[in-house]
Amino acid sequence: MTSELSFEEVTVRYGRSTAVDAVTLRVPAGRVLGLVGESGSGKSTLARAAVGLVPPTGGRILLDGRPVPARGRPRPVQMVFQDPYSSLDPRMTIGETVAEAMPPGVSRPRRRAEVARLLELVHLDPARAGAYPGQLSGGQRQRVALARAIAGRPRVVIADEITSALDVSIQGAILNLVRELQRELGLSILFISHNLAVVRYVADQVAIMLRGRIVERGPADQVLTAPSHEYTRALLDAVPGHRLTARSNP
Incomplete structure (x- = not known):
């Protein structure tokens, strides 16, 4: 069973610092949403809030329209972390x-x-x-x-920078595995990365995060070929070759 994961005006603060600022975002059932942003943009904090590791200061996190359960086992939203050894x-x-x-x-x-x-x-x-x-x-x-x-x-899987700690030669194999699991199991996946070249390979939709806010979102082919925000264009310019298309080879 797959589900839709929704963030409604979610805010996370650490003292006076706002890591996530009123984010509204939807991970469609059975699809892959790529969340892209530089280090410190708030994307990992948003992920941790979804699995209960960080308490939201405001807003709601919903699974098929209902609050994600704070307790219980197994958890309906599971997370795969960046460093496989420490996890x-x-x-x-x-x-x-x-x-x-x-x-x-x-x-x-x-x-x-x-x-x-x-x-x-x-x-x-x-x-x-x-x-x-x-x-x-x-x-x-x-x-x-x-x-x-x-x-x-789980009904939703969150993959947080799962290839960034791996050798380049291994990254492609893990991305292929993610695509394979998504197809075979029909998983809903929030795939987080700082690298558009990685996200474009697995994602149906893409959201761009900057300083705790979502500045652009849409179908992957639209965001990657005709970005509307200057930050997205800067991310694209940083990708070797620049000409990205959705779900092409990494």
């Missing part, structure tokens, strides 16, 4: 990590079978279920993080 418990095997995220009440044999299925889904050998994060490469750890996120059968 995985080094004392747990990857099988234990994935199984921990599953809904409660699943028998041990079914958990083992589901772990194997999820690892295959992210193109990891199920025989690696007994390995620890330190025994895996960065790209493999990020695959585990993706498997853990979908293990809870």
Whole structure:
């Protein structure tokens, strides 16, 4: 089951500093919204507010028109973080990590079978279920993080800069995996990046964030080929080759 994630006039403040300023944004059900902005623009703060890690100062975050539950397991909105090593418990095997995220009440044999299925889904050998994060490469750890996120059968997945800590040679494989998972599972995804060249590969729609505000949004092909805001044009000018089209090769 996929859902629409909506931000309505969401504001997040840290003391006197406003990180997110009255943001209204919608992640359509079964689609990918790319959220782009430079470091410090507020995009990661918005993501953390959606999964309950940061309390909004104002506004509402809704899932299919209802407030996102503040408690309960599994969470209907799951997040994949930038650094796959720090987000995985080094004392747990990857099988234990994935199984921990599953809904409660699943028998041990079914958990083992589901772990194997999820690892295959992210193109990891199920025989690696007994390995620890330190025994895996960065790209493999990020695959585990993706498997853990979908293990809870979320209605929305937030991917926060998930390729920026990886070698360039690995980034394309992870982006391909995100596209594959989105198609196979029909996921609603908020894909966050500072890089338009990355976002254009996975996103149906694009929103541009600057100093805590959304300054432009629309279909990916429209924003990437005919931007209306000067900041979006500056981001495009920073991309090698400049001529971007939606869902072309990275």
